[in-house]
Amino acid sequence: MKARGKTEGKDLLWFGLLGVLAVMPLIPGxxxxxxxxxxxxxxxxxxxxxxxxxxxxxxCGQVSFGHSVFFGIGAYGAGMAVVKYGMIPWxxxxxxxxxxxxxxxxxxxxCFKLKGHYFAIATFAIVEIxxxxxxxxxxxxxxxxxxxSFSEPGWTHFVWYESKRGYFYGALLLFIxxxxxxxxxxxxxxxxxxxxxxxxxxTAESLGVNSTKxxxxxxxxxxxxxxxxxxxxxxxxxRVDPPMVMSLDMSMKFVLITILGxxxxxxxPLLGAALLIPLxxxxxxxxxxxxxxVDLIIxxxxxxxxxxxxxxxxxxxxxxxxxxxxxxxxxxx
Amino acid sequence: MKRRFxxxxxxxxxxxxxxxxxxxxxxxxxxxVIKIGTLFPLTGSCALAGxxxxxxxxxxxxxxxxxHPELQVPxxxxxxxxxxxxxxxxxxxxxxxxxxxxxEAERLFDQEKVWxxxxxxxxxxxxxxxxxxxxxxxxxxxxxxxxxxxxERNFKYFFRMAPTDKxxxxxxxxxxxxxxxTKNADIKTVGLIYxxxxxxxxxxxxxxxxxxxxxxxxxxxxxxxxxATNLNSxxxxxxxxxxxAVFGACLGGDYTLWVRTMKQMDWLPKVSLNYCTGYQxxxxxxxxxEDANYFMGGTGYAPEFAxxxxxxxxxxxxxxxxxxxxxxxxxxxxxxxxxxxxxxxxIDKAGSLDPTVVAETLYANEWESPLSMGGKVxxxxxxxxxxxxxxxxxxxxxxYKRVYPADLADTEPVVxxxxxxxx
Numbered sequence: 181m182k183a184r185g186k187t188e189g190k191d192l193l194w195f196g197l198l199g200v201l202a203v204m205p206l207i208p209g210x211x212x213x214x215x216x217x218x219x220x221x222x223x224x225x226x227x228x229x230x231x232x233x234x235x236x237x238x239x240c241g242q243v244s245f246g247h248s249v250f251f252g253i254g255a256y257g258a259g260m261a262v263v264k265y266g267m268i269p270w271x272x273x274x275x276x277x278x279x280x281x282x283x284x285x286x287x288x289x290x291c292f293k294l295k296g297h298y299f300a301i302a303t304f305a306i307v308e309i310x311x312x313x314x315x316x317x318x319x320x321x322x323x324x325x326x327x328x329s330f331s332e333p334g335w336t337h338f339v340w341y342e343s344k345r346g347y348f349y350g351a352l353l354l355f356i357x358x359x360x361x362x363x364x365x366x367x368x369x370x371x372x373x374x375x376x377x378x379x380x381x382x383t384a385e386s387l388g389v390n391s392t393k394x395x396x397x398x399x400x401x402x403x404x405x406x407x408x409x410x411x412x413x414x415x416x417x418x419r420v421d422p423p424m425v426m427s428l429d430m431s432m433k434f435v436l437i438t439i440l441g442x443x444x445x446x447x448x449p450l451l452g453a454a455l456l457i458p459l460x461x462x463x464x465x466x467x468x469x470x471x472x473x474v475d476l477i478i479x480x481x482x483x484x485x486x487x488x489x490x491x492x493x494x495x496x497x498x499x500x501x502x503x504x505x506x507x508x509x510x511x512x513x
Numbered sequence: 514m515k516r517r518f519x520x521x522x523x524x525x526x527x528x529x530x531x532x533x534x535x536x537x538x539x540x541x542x543x544x545x546v547i548k549i550g551t552l553f554p555l556t557g558s559c560a561l562a563g564x565x566x567x568x569x570x571x572x573x574x575x576x577x578x579x580x581h582p583e584l585q586v587p588x589x590x591x592x593x594x595x596x597x598x599x600x601x602x603x604x605x606x607x608x609x610x611x612x613x614x615x616x617e618a619e620r621l622f623d624q625e626k627v628w629x630x631x632x633x634x635x636x637x638x639x640x641x642x643x644x645x646x647x648x649x650x651x652x653x654x655x656x657x658x659x660x661x662x663x664x665e666r667n668f669k670y671f672f673r674m675a676p677t678d679k680x681x682x683x684x685x686x687x688x689x690x691x692x693x694x695t696k697n698a699d700i701k702t703v704g705l706i707y708x709x710x711x712x713x714x715x716x717x718x719x720x721x722x723x724x725x726x727x728x729x730x731x732x733x734x735x736x737x738x739x740x741a742t743n744l745n746s747x748x749x750x751x752x753x754x755x756x757x758a759v760f761g762a763c764l765g766g767d768y769t770l771w772v773r774t775m776k777q778m779d780w781l782p783k784v785s786l787n788y789c790t791g792y793q794x795x796x797x798x799x800x801x802x803e804d805a806n807y808f809m810g811g812t813g814y815a816p817e818f819a820x821x822x823x824x825x826x827x828x829x830x831x832x833x834x835x836x837x838x839x840x841x842x843x844x845x846x847x848x849x850x851x852x853x854x855x856x857x858x859x860i861d862k863a864g865s866l867d868p869t870v871v872a873e874t875l876y877a878n879e880w881e882s883p884l885s886m887g888g889k890v891x892x893x894x895x896x897x898x899x900x901x902x903x904x905x906x907x908x909x910x911x912x913y914k915r916v917y918p919a920d921l922a923d924t925e926p927v928v929x930x931x932x933x934x935x936x
Contacts, residue, residue: 214623218616315709315738323709323736324662325611327640330648341648417612419641421711424612464613465620468555469604 190446194363201352205345215465217344223450223457224351225412228358230437230449232405235362237435238444239371240398241378246287246303247406247434249310250280252426254407256314259326259420262337269338273411277404284403285396292395307428314422325421326414338415347416354412358405359446365401366446374398378444406434440486442495451494455486546601547594547866549574549853550621552614552632552642555606558740559765561796562845563634566656567604568836569846570631573853574600575831585824587858587881594861600853603627607638614638618645628866629654631852634845636660637711643671652868652875654856655896656849659789660715664897670872672892674848674855674885676901678716678788681811682723682760685786688905688917689758690727692784692928700783704733704756706747706771708764713739716762716788724760732756739767744774752780761787761810769797772804776933783929784809786905793844798908806910807930811903813844813886815913821921824883844903851884 204211204220211217229251236242257276258269265272291302315323331337333346340346365371373394376384381391414420424430441452459482467474490496551570553563578599581589593599603625607614614633621627622645629652633639639658646653647668655663655673659681664673692698703724707713713736721731733754735747748771751759759782763771768791775781787810791797795815798805812818819826828850829842842850855875860866863874879891879900889900905917907926914924 215620218619312738316736323714324711325637327644413612417615417641418644419611419615421611421637423710424610461616464606464617465624468606468617469551470555 191363194359198352198356201355205348214344215461217348219458219461221344221347221351221416222461223453224348224355225409225416226433226437226457227450227453228351228354229406229409229434230441230452231358231362232402232409233434234438234444234449235365235374235405236395236398236402238438238448239362239365239374239378240395241444242292242395242398243300243435244303244399244402245300245428245431245435246306247402248307248426248428248430249287250284250403250406251410251413251430251434252310252314252420252422253280253283254410255414255420255425256320256326256410257407258338258411258414259328260320262328262331262415263321263326268336269411269415273408276411277407280407280410281400281404284399288396288399289392292392292399303431304428307426307431311422311426314426321421323421325419325424328418339418350412350415354408357408359450361401361405363446370394370397375444436483440483440493442493445493445495448493448495451498455482455494545593545598547598547860548601548603548625548627549856550603550605550618550625550627550630550632551849552605552607552617552621552630552638553634553849554609554638555604557609559609559634562765562794563606563609565836565840565843565846566632566634566849569656569832569842569850570602570853571835572828572832573850573857574602575835576828577853577857584827586828586883587854588861594857595864595866598860600857607633607635607642609635609638611637611641615641615645618642622646622649622651628652629856629868631656631849631856634658635710635712636663636715639663640711643668646670650868652856652872654852656852657789657845658712660711661719662711662715664893664895667895670868671896672852672855672872672875672898673896674851674890674898674901675789675813675845676811676903677897678712678719678762679723680901681788681903682716682719684811684903684905684917685720685758685760686723686727686729688786689729689784691917691919692926696926696928698757698783698928700757701729702732702754702756702758703729704735704751704754704759704782705731705762706733706735706737706751706759707762708739708767709736710739712764713762717760720760720762729758733759737767739764741767741770744770745778747771748774748778748780751775751782752778755780756782758782758784758786761785761792762790763787764790765794765797766791768792768794769801772801772808776804779933781807781930781932784926785930786810789813789844792908795840795843798911798913802911803936805908806936807907807927809905809907809916809926811844812906812913813901813903814842814847814884815844815906816841817906817913817915817923818886820923821915822883822886822888828884847884851882851890854884855880855882855890 233247254276257272261267261272262269333340373389377391377394385391437452438449442448463478553566555563576589580592605617607617631654633642636658643653647670652670657675659678661677661679689700705717707717733751735750737747785808792810859871859875863871876892882890887902890898891900893899906913907916915922916926
C-alpha cells in the first residue's frame with residue numbers, strides 16, 4: 181500500500197508540474213522575455229533528450245555515446261521534408277524517428293554482444309562513422325547542411341518567427357510524450373525487466389527475462405524519442421548540418437544531463453536540464469562576450485561541484501535531504 | 514571537512530564570476546547610444562581569429578566615438594555620429610556553432626536590444642544569425658565570411674564587405690593563365706583541398722567551376738574534416754594526382770598541418786593558391802617560418818600593403834593596443850572594422866535609426882573606405898560589396914609580396930614553387 185501511495189504522489193506531482201508549465205508563458209513579467217522563453221524551451225528539449233537516453237542508459241544500464249546519431253536522423257528527417265521536398269515537417273519527423281529506431285536496432289544487435297565499456301566504445305565509433313558519412317552524403321546536403329527558407333509560421337509548418345510561444349508549447353507536447361512514455365514503462369512490466377537487466381543480466385535471464393529483446397526494445401524506444409527531439413531541434417534552429425546534430429559533443433549532452441540529474445530516475449533528466457541549461461545559457465550571455473571561455477569554465481566547475489558532492493546527481497541530493505528530514509522528524513517523535 | 518571547504522571555495526568562485534558578468538552588463542546607462550552587437554567565435558577552434566575580429570570592431574568604434582583628426586578615415590575627425598550618438602558594443606560568442614549563433618543573435622536583438630549585429634567569421638554561423646536579423650528587419654553587417662551563398666539569398670538587411678570565394682576563384686584562374694602565358698608555367702591541371710564545411714565546400718565548388726570554365730582539368734578533389742590530426746592520406750591523394758596548381762581552403766591549424774605534411778611527403782604543386790585561410794594569418798606564417806614561403810593566396814590586407822592603403826597604419830596602432838601588440842590587422846579582421854565604419858557612415862548620412870532607411874542608404878551610396886583595397890564600398894542587391902578586391906600575394910622571406918595583378922605588384926612571383934629539397 182505504501183508503494184502505491186508513493187506512486188500516486190509521483191503522478192500528482194507530474195500533473196501539477198504540467199499545469200504549471202502550461203501557464204508559464206501566459207504569466208506577465210520576466211517569463212514573457214524572448215530569451216527567458218528560449219531558456220525554458222531548451223530546458224524542456226534537453227530534458228526530453230536526456231530522458232530518451234535514460235531509458236537505455238539509466239533504466240537498462242547500457243551506456244551509449246551514440247545517441248546523437250538517432251537525434252541527427254530525426255533532425256535530417258524533418259530537414260529533408262522541409263528543405264528538399266518542400267513539405268511540412270511532420271511526415272519527415274515521424275519517418276526520421278522510425279528510421280532512427282530501425283537503425284538503432286540494426287546497430288545495437290551486434291553491439292549488445294559487447295559488454296560494459298566495450299559497448300560504450302562501440303557507440304563512440306558509430307557517431308564518428310555517421311558524422312563522416314553525412315558530411316559527404318550530398319543527397320542530404322553534405323557538409324553544407326540544409327538551410328530552411330521562410331515559410332508560413334504556425335503548427336502546420338512548425339516554425340514561428342515573431343514569438344517563441346509556439347515552440348514552447350511544441351516542446352511541452354514533446355515533454356509530455358517522452359516523460360509520459362517513460363512513466364508508463366516505469367510502471368509496467370517492461371520497466372521491471374529493464375531494471376532487472378541493469379542489476380544483473382545473467383540473474384535476469386535465469387528468471388526468464390530475454391535480455392537481448394529487452395535491450396533492443398529499450399534501444400528502439402530510446403532512439404525513436406531522441407529522433408523526435410532532433411526533429412524539434414532542426415525546426416527550432418532552421419538548419420541542420422552534421423556537426424550540429426551528429427557529434428560527440430551532442431552525445432555527451434545526452435549523458436551528462438542525465439548523470440547530473442540522477443541516472444535511472446524519472447525526474448533526474450528534468451532536474452539535470454533545469455540546472456545545466458540555464459547555467460550554460462546565462463553564463464554565456466553574461467560572460468561569453470569577454471572571450472576566453474569564462475562561461476565554459478564556470479559550467480565545468482559546477483559539474484565538478486555536483487559530482488564531487490553527490491555522484492548520484494541532483495536526485496541523490498534531494499533524496500539525502502528528504503531522508504535527513506525524515507530522520508529528524510522521527511527523532512522529534 | 515576538506516571536501517566541504519573545496520566545494521564552498523568553488524561556489525564562491527562561481528558566484529564572483531557571475532557577478533562580474535552581471536555588473537558588466539548593467540553599466541550601460543548612457544542615453545544617446547546606439548548598441549551594436551558583435552558575434553564572433555571567441556572560444557573554440559577559431560577563437561584567435563574571432564578575438565582579432567572583435568578587437569577590429571572595437572578599434573573602429575574607438576575611432577568613430579572619439580575625435581581622431583590625425584586619422585584619414587571618414588568620421589574620425591568628429592565625435593560620435595548623428596549629432597553626438599556614441600556606439601556601444603555588446604560582444605557575444607557563438608563558439609563556431611550555428612545553433613549558438615542563432616540563439617545569440619536572438620538574444621542580442623531581443624534582450625540586449627542591439628540595433629544591428631556585426632559578425633560572424635564562420636559562414637555556417639553567419640547564415641542562421643543573419644536569418645534572425647532578416648526576420649526582425651534589423652541590419653546584419655558581415656565582414657569576412659566568404660561563402661557565396663550568403664549573398665545569394667536576396668536578403669534586404671544583410672551586407673558583406675569581403676570578396677566571395679567566387680571572386681577569388683576567378684582571380685586564381687586568371688593568374689594561372691597569366692603565368693602560363695608569361696612564364697611558361699605549363700599548368701593544365703588543378704587540385705582542390707578543403708575543409709568539409711560550409712566555407713570549404715563552397716570555395717571548392719567555385720574553384721572547380723572557375724577552373725573547368727577556363728579549360729583546366731580538376732584531377733583531385735580532397736575534402737577533410739576540420740581539426741584533423743593527420744592529413745597523410747589527403748596529401749597522398751594530391752601527390753598521386755600531381756596537379757599543376759592546388760586551390761586550398763584550410764583554416765588555422767589545418768593549414769599548418771597541410772603544409773608540414775606536404776614537406777614530410779616531399780611534394781609541392783607548381784603553385785598553391787589559398788582562399789582566405791591559414792595562409793593569410795601572420796601568426797601561422799610565423800610559426801611555419803621558412804616552410805610558409807612560396808605559397809600564395811588572395812589577400813585583402815597585409816602590412817606590406819601600406820603603400821597602397823596609407824590610412825591603415827595609424828588605425829592599426831589603435832588595433833594593436835586592443836589585442837596582441839605584435840600582430841597587425843589581417844585580411845579577415847580588417848573587414849570587420851570596415852563593416853563598422855560603413856555602418857556608422859550610413860547611419861550618419863541617413864540621419865535616422867530606422868533600419869529600413871539605413872539599409873536603403875547603404876544600397877544607394879558608394880562609401881569611402883580607406884581600409885579596403887580599392888578604397889570604396891558599394892552594395893549590389895543581396896548585400897555583396899561589388900567593390901571588394903583582393904590581390905594575390907606570395908610569401909617570400911616571410912613577407913606577403915604583391916604579385917598579381919601585375920600593375921599593382923611589387924615583386925615577381927616565384928613559379929614554380931621552390932622544392933623542399935632546395936630550400
